[in-house]
Amino acid sequence: MPFTRVELVVLGVREAKLQVLLALREREPDVGKWALPGGVVRIDLDETLEDSAQRVSAERLHRALPNLTQVMTVGARERDPRSPWALSVVYASLVPPAFDPEAGKRIAALQWRAISTEMLGAELAFDHAELVRTAIDTLREQVAALRFPLGWLPAEFTVPELMRLSETILGRALDKVTFRRRLQAMALLQAVEGKMRLEGAHRPAQVFRLAEGDGHAGPLTV
Amino acid sequence: MPFTRVELVVLGVREAKLQVLLALREREPDVGKWALPGGVVRIDLDETLEDSAQRVSAERLHRALPNLTQVMTVGARERDPRSPWALSVVYASLVPPAFDPEAGKRIAALQWRAISTEMLGAELAFDHAELVRTAIDTLREQVAALRFPLGWLPAEFTVPELMRLSETILGRALDKVTFRRRLQAMALLQAVEGKMRLEGAHRPAQVFRLAEGDGHAGPLTV
DNA sequence: TCAATAGTGTCTTTGAGACATTATAGA
DNA sequence: TCTATAATGTCTCAAAGACACTATTGA
Numbered sequence: 467m468p469f470t471r472v473e474l475v476v477l478g479v480r481e482a483k484l485q486v487l488l489a490l491r492e493r494e495p496d497v498g499k500w501a502l503p504g505g506v507v508r509i510d511l512d513e514t515l516e517d518s519a520q521r522v523s524a525e526r527l528h529r530a531l532p533n534l535t536q537v538m539t540v541g542a543r544e545r546d547p548r549s550p551w552a553l554s555v556v557y558a559s560l561v562p563p564a565f566d567p568e569a570g571k572r573i574a575a576l577q578w579r580a581i582s583t584e585m586l587g588a589e590l591a592f593d594h595a596e597l598v599r600t601a602i603d604t605l606r607e608q609v610a611a612l613r614f615p616l617g618w619l620p621a622e623f624t625v626p627e628l629m630r631l632s633e634t635i636l637g638r639a640l641d642k643v644t645f646r647r648r649l650q651a652m653a654l655l656q657a658v659e660g661k662m663r664l665e666g667a668h669r670p671a672q673v674f675r676l677a678e679g680d681g682h683a684g685p686l687t688v
Numbered sequence: 689m690p691f692t693r694v695e696l697v698v699l700g701v702r703e704a705k706l707q708v709l710l711a712l713r714e715r716e717p718d719v720g721k722w723a724l725p726g727g728v729v730r731i732d733l734d735e736t737l738e739d740s741a742q743r744v745s746a747e748r749l750h751r752a753l754p755n756l757t758q759v760m761t762v763g764a765r766e767r768d769p770r771s772p773w774a775l776s777v778v779y780a781s782l783v784p785p786a787f788d789p790e791a792g793k794r795i796a797a798l799q800w801r802a803i804s805t806e807m808l809g810a811e812l813a814f815d816h817a818e819l820v821r822t823a824i825d826t827l828r829e830q831v832a833a834l835r836f837p838l839g840w841l842p843a844e845f846t847v848p849e850l851m852r853l854s855e856t857i858l859g860r861a862l863d864k865v866t867f868r869r870r871l872q873a874m875a876l877l878q879a880v881e882g883k884m885r886l887e888g889a890h891r892p893a894q895v896f897r898l899a900e901g902d903g904h905a906g907p908l909t910v
Numbered sequence: 911t912c913a914a915t916a917g918t919g920t921c922t923t924t925g926a927g928a929c930a931t932t933a934t935a936g937a
Numbered sequence: 938t939c940t941a942t943a944a945t946g947t948c949t950c951a952a953a954g955a956c957a958c959t960a961t962t963g964a
Contacts, residue, residue, distance in 0.1 A: 916960075
Protein backbone atom coordinates (compact mmCIF):
# COMPACT_ATOMS: atom_id res chain seq x y z
CA MET A 467 0.00 0.00 0.00
CA PRO A 468 1.29 3.47 -0.84
CA PHE A 469 2.63 5.99 1.64
CA THR A 470 -0.52 8.07 2.11
CA ARG A 471 -0.67 11.68 3.18
CA VAL A 472 -2.93 14.70 3.25
CA GLU A 473 -1.58 18.09 2.21
CA LEU A 474 -3.23 21.32 3.30
CA VAL A 475 -3.55 24.39 1.11
CA VAL A 476 -4.51 27.05 3.65
CA LEU A 477 -5.49 30.22 1.82
CA GLY A 478 -6.27 33.62 3.23
CA VAL A 479 -6.56 37.24 2.22
CA ARG A 480 -3.95 39.40 3.95
CA GLU A 481 -2.92 42.92 3.10
CA ALA A 482 -5.40 42.82 0.24
CA LYS A 483 -3.57 39.90 -1.35
CA LEU A 484 -4.38 36.23 -1.70
CA GLN A 485 -1.83 34.35 0.36
CA VAL A 486 -1.00 30.76 1.13
CA LEU A 487 0.33 29.40 4.40
CA LEU A 488 3.71 27.70 4.01
CA ALA A 489 5.73 25.68 6.48
CA LEU A 490 9.51 25.70 6.73
CA ARG A 491 10.66 22.10 6.71
CA GLU A 492 12.61 21.03 9.77
CA ARG A 493 13.67 17.59 8.55
CA GLU A 494 15.06 15.86 5.52
CA PRO A 495 14.21 15.83 2.74
CA ASP A 496 14.18 19.42 1.58
CA VAL A 497 15.23 20.87 4.96
CA GLY A 498 14.98 24.62 4.86
CA LYS A 499 12.56 24.63 1.95
CA TRP A 500 9.02 25.89 2.15
CA ALA A 501 6.24 23.37 1.71
CA LEU A 502 2.56 22.88 2.35
CA PRO A 503 1.76 21.66 5.83
CA GLY A 504 0.75 18.03 5.64
CA GLY A 505 0.99 14.70 7.31
CA VAL A 506 0.45 10.99 7.14
CA VAL A 507 -3.01 9.42 7.19
CA ARG A 508 -3.29 7.49 10.45
CA ILE A 509 -5.86 4.73 10.16
CA ASP A 510 -5.61 4.12 13.88
CA LEU A 511 -6.58 7.71 14.69
CA ASP A 512 -8.70 9.04 11.85
CA GLU A 513 -12.27 8.03 11.18
CA THR A 514 -12.36 9.58 7.72
CA LEU A 515 -10.00 11.32 5.30
CA GLU A 516 -11.37 14.67 6.31
CA ASP A 517 -10.62 13.77 9.92
CA SER A 518 -7.05 13.12 8.82
CA ALA A 519 -6.87 16.62 7.40
CA GLN A 520 -8.23 18.13 10.62
CA ARG A 521 -5.89 16.09 12.81
CA VAL A 522 -2.91 17.12 10.70
CA SER A 523 -4.04 20.72 10.94
CA ALA A 524 -4.31 20.43 14.71
CA GLU A 525 -0.82 18.92 14.96
CA ARG A 526 0.92 21.29 12.56
CA LEU A 527 -1.01 24.51 13.01
CA HIS A 528 -2.82 24.08 16.35
CA ARG A 529 -5.98 25.15 14.57
CA ALA A 530 -9.05 23.59 12.99
CA LEU A 531 -9.76 24.48 9.37
CA PRO A 532 -13.15 25.76 8.22
CA ASN A 533 -14.84 24.48 5.11
CA LEU A 534 -12.35 21.88 3.94
CA THR A 535 -12.62 21.24 0.21
CA GLN A 536 -11.03 18.27 -1.46
CA VAL A 537 -8.99 19.49 -4.41
CA MET A 538 -7.37 16.47 -6.02
CA THR A 539 -5.33 13.39 -5.30
CA VAL A 540 -1.88 12.78 -6.70
CA GLY A 541 -0.03 9.52 -6.54
CA ALA A 542 3.11 8.34 -8.25
CA ARG A 543 6.44 6.67 -7.82
CA GLU A 544 9.24 8.97 -6.64
CA ARG A 545 7.02 11.93 -5.90
CA ASP A 546 8.44 12.07 -2.40
CA PRO A 547 11.94 10.94 -1.40
CA ARG A 548 10.62 9.53 1.88
CA SER A 549 8.93 6.69 0.11
CA PRO A 550 9.21 4.88 -3.22
CA TRP A 551 5.53 5.53 -3.96
CA ALA A 552 3.56 8.37 -2.40
CA LEU A 553 -0.09 9.32 -2.54
CA SER A 554 -1.36 12.71 -1.34
CA VAL A 555 -4.93 13.84 -0.96
CA VAL A 556 -5.01 17.62 -1.16
CA TYR A 557 -7.46 19.69 0.87
CA ALA A 558 -7.95 23.44 0.63
CA SER A 559 -9.42 25.82 3.17
CA LEU A 560 -10.04 29.53 2.98
CA VAL A 561 -9.53 30.91 6.45
CA PRO A 562 -10.69 34.21 7.97
CA PRO A 563 -8.33 37.14 8.51
CA ALA A 564 -8.00 36.36 12.22
CA PHE A 565 -6.60 32.90 11.55
CA ASP A 566 -3.11 32.94 13.04
CA PRO A 567 -1.70 29.45 13.43
CA GLU A 568 1.29 28.44 15.56
CA ALA A 569 4.05 26.29 14.14
CA GLY A 570 3.56 22.75 15.42
CA LYS A 571 5.19 19.35 15.02
CA ARG A 572 8.05 19.13 12.50
CA ILE A 573 7.66 22.73 11.45
CA ALA A 574 10.45 25.27 11.97
CA ALA A 575 8.28 28.25 11.03
CA LEU A 576 5.06 29.23 9.37
CA GLN A 577 4.71 32.05 6.90
CA TRP A 578 1.95 33.62 4.86
CA ARG A 579 3.18 34.11 1.33
CA ALA A 580 1.47 36.10 -1.42
CA ILE A 581 0.57 34.05 -4.48
CA SER A 582 2.60 34.99 -7.50
CA THR A 583 3.86 33.31 -10.59
CA GLU A 584 7.45 33.52 -9.37
CA MET A 585 6.57 32.13 -5.96
CA LEU A 586 4.94 29.15 -7.63
CA GLY A 587 7.75 28.91 -10.11
CA ALA A 588 10.45 26.95 -8.39
CA GLU A 589 10.59 27.67 -4.69
CA LEU A 590 8.31 25.09 -3.15
CA ALA A 591 9.26 21.61 -2.02
CA PHE A 592 8.08 18.46 -3.82
CA ASP A 593 5.26 19.07 -6.31
CA HIS A 594 3.53 21.51 -4.01
CA ALA A 595 3.47 24.44 -6.43
CA GLU A 596 1.20 22.46 -8.73
CA LEU A 597 -1.09 21.57 -5.81
CA VAL A 598 -1.40 25.23 -4.81
CA ARG A 599 -2.19 26.19 -8.39
CA THR A 600 -5.01 23.67 -8.62
CA ALA A 601 -6.39 24.65 -5.23
CA ILE A 602 -6.55 28.27 -6.32
CA ASP A 603 -8.29 27.36 -9.56
CA THR A 604 -10.89 25.44 -7.56
CA LEU A 605 -11.38 28.32 -5.13
CA ARG A 606 -11.73 30.83 -7.97
CA GLU A 607 -14.38 28.74 -9.65
CA GLN A 608 -16.34 28.69 -6.41
CA VAL A 609 -16.08 32.42 -5.84
CA ALA A 610 -16.83 33.27 -9.48
CA ALA A 611 -20.03 31.25 -9.17
CA LEU A 612 -20.88 32.97 -5.87
CA ARG A 613 -20.61 29.64 -4.07
CA PHE A 614 -18.62 31.16 -1.26
CA PRO A 615 -16.85 28.76 1.04
CA LEU A 616 -19.08 28.94 4.07
CA GLY A 617 -17.24 28.97 7.34
CA TRP A 618 -14.89 31.47 5.82
CA LEU A 619 -17.56 34.12 5.90
CA PRO A 620 -17.90 35.86 9.23
CA ALA A 621 -21.43 35.67 10.62
CA GLU A 622 -22.08 39.27 9.65
CA PHE A 623 -20.60 41.19 6.77
CA THR A 624 -21.42 43.89 4.24
CA VAL A 625 -21.72 43.58 0.49
CA PRO A 626 -18.65 45.76 -0.23
CA GLU A 627 -16.61 43.59 2.13
CA LEU A 628 -17.72 40.45 0.33
CA MET A 629 -16.99 42.04 -3.02
CA ARG A 630 -13.51 43.20 -2.07
CA LEU A 631 -12.64 39.70 -0.87
CA SER A 632 -13.97 38.21 -4.10
CA GLU A 633 -11.94 40.65 -6.15
CA THR A 634 -8.78 39.76 -4.27
CA ILE A 635 -9.34 36.05 -4.79
CA LEU A 636 -10.25 36.36 -8.45
CA GLY A 637 -7.49 38.84 -9.12
CA ARG A 638 -9.74 41.17 -11.11
CA ALA A 639 -12.17 44.02 -10.51
CA LEU A 640 -15.87 43.25 -10.30
CA ASP A 641 -18.80 45.48 -11.15
CA LYS A 642 -20.80 46.35 -8.05
CA VAL A 643 -24.16 46.50 -9.78
CA THR A 644 -23.64 43.08 -11.30
CA PHE A 645 -22.35 41.69 -8.03
CA ARG A 646 -25.41 42.88 -6.12
CA ARG A 647 -27.78 41.70 -8.83
CA ARG A 648 -26.32 38.24 -8.75
CA LEU A 649 -26.41 38.06 -4.97
CA GLN A 650 -30.04 39.15 -5.10
CA ALA A 651 -30.91 36.56 -7.73
CA MET A 652 -29.40 33.80 -5.61
CA ALA A 653 -31.24 34.98 -2.50
CA LEU A 654 -28.03 34.29 -0.66
CA LEU A 655 -28.17 37.13 1.81
CA GLN A 656 -30.49 38.42 4.45
CA ALA A 657 -30.27 41.98 5.71
CA VAL A 658 -29.84 42.46 9.43
CA GLU A 659 -32.56 45.06 9.85
CA GLY A 660 -31.41 48.41 11.06
CA LYS A 661 -27.81 47.33 11.40
CA MET A 662 -25.22 49.34 9.55
CA ARG A 663 -21.46 49.34 9.48
CA LEU A 664 -19.47 52.49 9.53
CA GLU A 665 -15.95 52.52 8.20
CA GLY A 666 -15.09 56.11 7.56
CA ALA A 667 -16.40 59.44 6.48
CA HIS A 668 -19.06 58.17 4.17
CA ARG A 669 -22.37 56.38 3.94
CA PRO A 670 -22.48 53.27 6.12
CA ALA A 671 -23.12 49.84 4.64
CA GLN A 672 -25.99 47.49 5.39
CA VAL A 673 -24.97 44.44 7.39
CA PHE A 674 -26.04 41.04 6.07
CA ARG A 675 -25.92 37.43 7.17
CA LEU A 676 -26.36 34.26 5.19
CA ALA A 677 -29.99 33.56 4.38
CA GLU A 678 -31.75 30.61 5.97
CA GLY A 679 -31.72 27.53 3.76
CA ASP A 680 -28.24 28.65 2.75
CA GLY A 681 -29.32 29.49 -0.79
CA HIS A 682 -26.78 27.14 -2.32
CA ALA A 683 -28.35 25.18 -5.13
CA GLY A 684 -28.03 21.46 -4.69
CA PRO A 685 -26.49 19.26 -7.35
CA LEU A 686 -28.60 17.91 -10.15
CA THR A 687 -30.69 14.91 -9.35
CA VAL A 688 -30.40 11.96 -11.71
CA MET B 689 -1.21 2.88 5.56
CA PRO B 690 -4.77 2.47 4.30
CA PHE B 691 -5.99 -0.19 1.94
CA THR B 692 -5.88 1.81 -1.29
CA ARG B 693 -7.95 1.19 -4.40
CA VAL B 694 -9.11 2.81 -7.58
CA GLU B 695 -12.76 2.52 -8.63
CA LEU B 696 -13.86 3.00 -12.22
CA VAL B 697 -17.06 4.72 -13.24
CA VAL B 698 -17.36 3.69 -16.89
CA LEU B 699 -20.17 5.64 -18.53
CA GLY B 700 -21.66 5.23 -21.96
CA VAL B 701 -24.72 6.14 -23.98
CA ARG B 702 -26.64 3.05 -25.03
CA GLU B 703 -30.15 2.86 -26.39
CA ALA B 704 -30.37 6.61 -26.05
CA LYS B 705 -29.80 6.39 -22.29
CA LEU B 706 -26.88 7.21 -20.07
CA GLN B 707 -25.62 3.95 -18.63
CA VAL B 708 -22.95 2.82 -16.24
CA LEU B 709 -20.94 -0.38 -16.43
CA LEU B 710 -21.40 -2.59 -13.38
CA ALA B 711 -19.61 -5.76 -12.36
CA LEU B 712 -21.22 -8.70 -10.62
CA ARG B 713 -19.09 -9.55 -7.60
CA GLU B 714 -17.67 -13.05 -7.58
CA ARG B 715 -16.20 -12.99 -4.09
CA GLU B 716 -17.05 -11.97 -0.58
CA PRO B 717 -18.00 -9.47 0.53
CA ASP B 718 -21.23 -8.64 -1.27
CA VAL B 719 -21.12 -11.70 -3.54
CA GLY B 720 -23.86 -11.45 -6.11
CA LYS B 721 -24.19 -7.71 -5.76
CA TRP B 722 -23.39 -5.24 -8.50
CA ALA B 723 -20.48 -2.91 -7.96
CA LEU B 724 -18.12 -0.62 -9.83
CA PRO B 725 -15.13 -2.39 -11.31
CA GLY B 726 -12.08 -1.51 -9.27
CA GLY B 727 -8.88 -2.83 -7.83
CA VAL B 728 -5.98 -2.30 -5.52
CA VAL B 729 -3.22 0.22 -6.23
CA ARG B 730 -0.04 -1.79 -6.84
CA ILE B 731 3.02 0.30 -6.10
CA ASP B 732 5.21 -2.39 -7.61
CA LEU B 733 3.39 -2.23 -10.94
CA ASP B 734 1.96 1.26 -11.34
CA GLU B 735 4.00 4.34 -12.09
CA THR B 736 1.16 6.76 -11.29
CA LEU B 737 -2.38 6.64 -9.97
CA GLU B 738 -3.74 6.96 -13.46
CA ASP B 739 -1.64 3.97 -14.44
CA SER B 740 -3.32 2.09 -11.62
CA ALA B 741 -6.69 2.90 -13.11
CA GLN B 742 -5.60 1.72 -16.56
CA ARG B 743 -4.07 -1.48 -15.21
CA VAL B 744 -7.23 -2.25 -13.25
CA SER B 745 -9.26 -1.59 -16.37
CA ALA B 746 -7.07 -3.95 -18.36
CA GLU B 747 -7.41 -6.67 -15.73
CA ARG B 748 -11.12 -6.34 -15.14
CA LEU B 749 -12.44 -5.22 -18.52
CA HIS B 750 -9.64 -6.17 -20.96
CA ARG B 751 -9.86 -2.65 -22.31
CA ALA B 752 -8.10 0.70 -21.95
CA LEU B 753 -10.24 3.67 -20.92
CA PRO B 754 -10.23 6.92 -22.89
CA ASN B 755 -10.04 10.29 -21.17
CA LEU B 756 -9.81 9.27 -17.53
CA THR B 757 -11.05 11.99 -15.20
CA GLN B 758 -10.40 11.96 -11.50
CA VAL B 759 -13.68 12.47 -9.68
CA MET B 760 -12.98 12.34 -5.97
CA THR B 761 -11.29 10.37 -3.25
CA VAL B 762 -13.12 8.76 -0.36
CA GLY B 763 -11.48 7.27 2.68
CA ALA B 764 -12.89 6.08 5.97
CA ARG B 765 -12.98 3.35 8.53
CA GLU B 766 -15.38 0.51 7.71
CA ARG B 767 -16.16 1.66 4.21
CA ASP B 768 -15.18 -1.74 2.91
CA PRO B 769 -15.42 -4.99 4.91
CA ARG B 770 -12.16 -6.24 3.39
CA SER B 771 -10.18 -3.80 5.43
CA PRO B 772 -10.60 -1.75 8.60
CA TRP B 773 -9.79 1.44 6.73
CA ALA B 774 -10.21 1.84 2.98
CA LEU B 775 -9.31 4.64 0.60
CA SER B 776 -10.64 4.74 -2.97
CA VAL B 777 -9.66 7.13 -5.72
CA VAL B 778 -12.52 7.32 -8.19
CA TYR B 779 -11.93 7.75 -11.92
CA ALA B 780 -14.60 8.26 -14.56
CA SER B 781 -14.46 7.62 -18.27
CA LEU B 782 -17.03 8.19 -20.98
CA VAL B 783 -16.57 5.45 -23.55
CA PRO B 784 -17.73 5.25 -27.16
CA PRO B 785 -20.73 3.15 -28.20
CA ALA B 786 -18.50 0.38 -29.54
CA PHE B 787 -16.87 -0.17 -26.15
CA ASP B 788 -17.76 -3.74 -25.22
CA PRO B 789 -15.59 -5.03 -22.40
CA GLU B 790 -15.14 -8.66 -21.37
CA ALA B 791 -15.50 -9.73 -17.77
CA GLY B 792 -12.02 -10.23 -16.35
CA LYS B 793 -10.44 -11.12 -13.03
CA ARG B 794 -12.82 -11.55 -10.04
CA ILE B 795 -15.84 -10.54 -12.10
CA ALA B 796 -18.73 -12.95 -12.69
CA ALA B 797 -20.41 -10.74 -15.27
CA LEU B 798 -20.49 -7.21 -16.65
CA GLN B 799 -23.63 -5.30 -17.37
CA TRP B 800 -24.56 -1.89 -18.70
CA ARG B 801 -27.22 -0.38 -16.51
CA ALA B 802 -29.29 2.73 -17.19
CA ILE B 803 -28.86 5.47 -14.60
CA SER B 804 -31.98 6.01 -12.57
CA THR B 805 -32.84 7.21 -9.13
CA GLU B 806 -34.01 3.74 -8.13
CA MET B 807 -30.90 2.08 -9.49
CA LEU B 808 -28.77 4.41 -7.42
CA GLY B 809 -31.08 4.03 -4.48
CA ALA B 810 -30.01 0.87 -2.74
CA GLU B 811 -28.80 -1.73 -5.19
CA LEU B 812 -25.09 -1.11 -5.43
CA ALA B 813 -22.40 -2.58 -3.24
CA PHE B 814 -20.40 -0.49 -0.75
CA ASP B 815 -20.82 3.27 -1.22
CA HIS B 816 -20.69 2.99 -4.98
CA ALA B 817 -24.01 4.69 -5.66
CA GLU B 818 -22.64 7.92 -4.24
CA LEU B 819 -19.52 7.61 -6.36
CA VAL B 820 -21.58 7.18 -9.52
CA ARG B 821 -23.69 10.18 -8.63
CA THR B 822 -20.66 12.41 -8.23
CA ALA B 823 -19.08 11.11 -11.42
CA ILE B 824 -22.23 11.97 -13.35
CA ASP B 825 -22.36 15.46 -11.87
CA THR B 826 -18.77 15.99 -12.99
CA LEU B 827 -19.49 14.69 -16.48
CA ARG B 828 -22.56 16.88 -16.80
CA GLU B 829 -20.62 19.97 -15.84
CA GLN B 830 -18.10 19.18 -18.56
CA VAL B 831 -20.71 18.59 -21.24
CA ALA B 832 -22.78 21.63 -20.24
CA ALA B 833 -19.65 23.76 -20.70
CA LEU B 834 -18.93 22.09 -24.05
CA ARG B 835 -15.73 20.67 -22.65
CA PHE B 836 -16.39 17.30 -24.18
CA PRO B 837 -14.30 14.47 -22.90
CA LEU B 838 -11.95 14.00 -25.79
CA GLY B 839 -11.21 10.41 -26.66
CA TRP B 840 -14.88 9.72 -26.27
CA LEU B 841 -15.61 11.60 -29.46
CA PRO B 842 -15.15 9.54 -32.59
CA ALA B 843 -12.71 11.10 -35.07
CA GLU B 844 -15.58 12.23 -37.27
CA PHE B 845 -19.08 13.13 -36.25
CA THR B 846 -21.95 15.46 -37.07
CA VAL B 847 -23.40 18.28 -35.01
CA PRO B 848 -26.75 16.55 -34.49
CA GLU B 849 -24.94 13.44 -33.25
CA LEU B 850 -22.96 15.50 -30.77
CA MET B 851 -26.09 17.29 -29.65
CA ARG B 852 -28.09 14.10 -29.14
CA LEU B 853 -25.30 12.66 -27.02
CA SER B 854 -25.14 15.85 -24.97
CA GLU B 855 -28.88 15.76 -24.44
CA THR B 856 -28.75 12.20 -23.25
CA ILE B 857 -25.98 12.95 -20.79
CA LEU B 858 -27.58 16.13 -19.48
CA GLY B 859 -31.03 14.59 -19.36
CA ARG B 860 -32.67 17.59 -20.99
CA ALA B 861 -33.39 18.96 -24.44
CA LEU B 862 -31.01 21.51 -25.96
CA ASP B 863 -31.75 24.19 -28.50
CA LYS B 864 -30.00 23.51 -31.78
CA VAL B 865 -29.41 27.14 -32.68
CA THR B 866 -27.81 27.82 -29.32
CA PHE B 867 -25.80 24.62 -29.48
CA ARG B 868 -24.37 25.51 -32.89
CA ARG B 869 -23.72 29.09 -31.89
CA ARG B 870 -21.75 28.01 -28.85
CA LEU B 871 -19.75 25.46 -30.83
CA GLN B 872 -18.97 28.17 -33.35
CA ALA B 873 -17.91 30.62 -30.67
CA MET B 874 -15.53 28.08 -29.18
CA ALA B 875 -14.05 27.25 -32.59
CA LEU B 876 -14.13 23.66 -31.47
CA LEU B 877 -14.98 22.02 -34.76
CA GLN B 878 -13.60 21.88 -38.25
CA ALA B 879 -15.77 20.85 -41.18
CA VAL B 880 -14.51 17.96 -43.30
CA GLU B 881 -15.02 19.63 -46.66
CA GLY B 882 -17.47 17.93 -48.94
CA LYS B 883 -18.15 15.11 -46.53
CA MET B 884 -21.72 14.51 -45.54
CA ARG B 885 -23.46 11.83 -43.55
CA LEU B 886 -26.72 10.37 -44.67
CA GLU B 887 -28.92 8.71 -42.11
CA GLY B 888 -32.34 8.48 -43.70
CA ALA B 889 -34.78 10.15 -46.01
CA HIS B 890 -33.75 13.69 -45.23
CA ARG B 891 -31.05 16.27 -45.66
CA PRO B 892 -27.59 14.88 -44.90
CA ALA B 893 -25.43 16.36 -42.14
CA GLN B 894 -22.01 17.95 -42.46
CA VAL B 895 -19.22 15.84 -41.00
CA PHE B 896 -16.82 17.54 -38.56
CA ARG B 897 -13.67 16.72 -36.70
CA LEU B 898 -12.05 18.41 -33.74
CA ALA B 899 -10.25 21.59 -34.71
CA GLU B 900 -6.46 21.81 -34.47
CA GLY B 901 -5.28 23.36 -31.24
CA ASP B 902 -8.26 21.66 -29.59
CA GLY B 903 -10.00 24.92 -28.71
CA HIS B 904 -10.14 24.08 -25.01
CA ALA B 905 -9.34 27.12 -22.94
CA GLY B 906 -6.55 26.60 -20.47
CA PRO B 907 -6.96 27.23 -16.74
CA LEU B 908 -6.39 30.66 -15.29
CA THR B 909 -2.83 31.67 -14.67
CA VAL B 910 -2.02 33.10 -11.29
C1' DT C 911 -45.36 15.98 -53.26
C1' DC C 912 -44.61 14.48 -48.62
C1' DA C 913 -42.12 13.37 -44.48
C1' DA C 914 -38.12 13.88 -41.97
C1' DT C 915 -34.11 15.95 -40.33
C1' DA C 916 -30.17 19.56 -41.25
C1' DG C 917 -29.22 24.08 -41.00
C1' DT C 918 -30.22 29.31 -40.78
C1' DG C 919 -32.68 33.92 -39.75
C1' DT C 920 -34.40 36.60 -36.45
C1' DC C 921 -37.15 38.23 -32.51
C1' DT C 922 -37.32 38.12 -27.58
C1' DT C 923 -35.52 37.50 -23.09
C1' DT C 924 -32.00 37.51 -19.73
C1' DG C 925 -27.91 38.60 -17.57
C1' DA C 926 -23.74 41.16 -17.46
C1' DG C 927 -21.02 45.40 -17.99
C1' DA C 928 -20.62 50.52 -18.09
C1' DC C 929 -21.60 54.61 -16.21
C1' DA C 930 -24.39 58.16 -14.14
C1' DT C 931 -27.02 59.47 -10.15
C1' DT C 932 -28.58 59.65 -5.46
C1' DA C 933 -27.76 58.66 -0.32
C1' DT C 934 -25.32 59.28 3.93
C1' DA C 935 -21.70 59.62 6.77
C1' DG C 936 -17.42 62.70 8.83
C1' DA C 937 -14.40 66.59 8.26
C1' DT D 938 -19.66 72.35 1.44
C1' DC D 939 -16.53 68.73 0.25
C1' DT D 940 -14.99 64.03 -0.04
C1' DA D 941 -15.57 59.28 0.19
C1' DT D 942 -18.04 55.21 -0.20
C1' DA D 943 -22.86 52.84 -0.32
C1' DA D 944 -26.57 51.89 -3.04
C1' DT D 945 -29.52 52.33 -7.11
C1' DG D 946 -31.18 53.62 -11.99
C1' DT D 947 -30.64 52.82 -16.55
C1' DC D 948 -28.53 52.25 -21.13
C1' DT D 949 -26.02 49.02 -23.92
C1' DC D 950 -24.32 44.69 -25.32
C1' DA D 951 -23.85 39.74 -25.59
C1' DA D 952 -25.48 35.19 -25.01
C1' DA D 953 -29.27 32.15 -24.78
C1' DG D 954 -33.93 30.60 -25.85
C1' DA D 955 -38.03 30.34 -28.93
C1' DC D 956 -39.74 29.65 -33.18
C1' DA D 957 -40.28 30.16 -38.01
C1' DC D 958 -38.28 29.28 -42.24
C1' DT D 959 -35.32 27.20 -45.89
C1' DA D 960 -32.45 23.09 -47.64
C1' DT D 961 -31.92 18.42 -49.02
C1' DT D 962 -32.65 13.81 -49.05
C1' DG D 963 -35.64 9.21 -49.99
C1' DA D 964 -40.06 7.41 -50.58
